[in-house]
């Protein structure tokens with residue numbers, strides 16, 4: 105599929121997907137949403153992609169929802185608005201459920217839905233001069249479909265502050281909140297991401313997918329409810345070909361075959 109607002113590039117087993125609408129700071133509209141969802145579903149089915157880097161072209165990672173598109177939608181019926189918003193919710197769900205690790209590359213700003221995109225990433229690397237903000241209330245909106253992902257990352261207390269004030273905050277604050285994992289000079293973004301990629305590629309692909317699934321499942325269960333699920337997870341893994349190969353490689357003092 106040819107994309108209008110997405111740039112997709114493969115580098116070995118790493119897929120780089122870049123929002124490519126820099127004239128509006130990569131704000132996303134209905135077309136972008138369809139393209140990202142299509143891309144995410146396709147990547148989830150590919151066995152040869154082992155990691156994804158999600159970025160934005162130009163000076164800003166993502167300025168959130170396209171406010172021109174939002175303005176147009178205001179004239180549509182409630183059902184049409186609901187269908188449209190559901191498409192956006194499906195996009196975030198598809199990204200969140202990706203079985204491969206996703207690294208977010210944040211330069212300039214991540215605002216509104218841009219924070220939502222950062223929140224669905226497993227690892228976020230941000231430039232030290234990047235600004236973040238859940239600015240929706242200042243536009244008379246709410247950070248709605250991104251709320252579950254953002255709240256999971258920053259917790260309800262920070263969500264109360266940041267959803268309600270709409271205030272912009274620094275990359276350092278985003279890191280303190282757990283939204284960002286590394287804050288680096290803008291010129292060091294790619295180098296830092298390469299180091300993370302090297303770590304990710306050292307792990308077994310099936311184990312990484314299982315680890316993502318484990319985190320998601322444990323997040324919505326009590327410790328009691330998690331016990332059986334987690335016991336099954338390790339029982340399955342150590343008997344798997346990857347688990348056996350990984351353990352054998354360690355004991356044989358050699359690199360595993362993935």
Ligand code: COA
Pocket residue numbers: 127128129131163164166167168169170171172213215216217239240243245
């Ligand atoms: N939707 C639609 N257009 C947007 C946009 C958005 N979310 N964010 C930026 N743009 C457009 C601007 O209207 C401007 O268009 P123009 O060139 O036709 O005037 C263009 O992108 C460049 O924006 P500008 O503000 O001049 O760029 P900047 O680099 O100085 O600042 C931002 C970038 C992202 C910090 C700033 O644009 C901003 O604060 N945007 C609003 C983001 C927001 O609140 N998003 C939440 C949406 S729910």
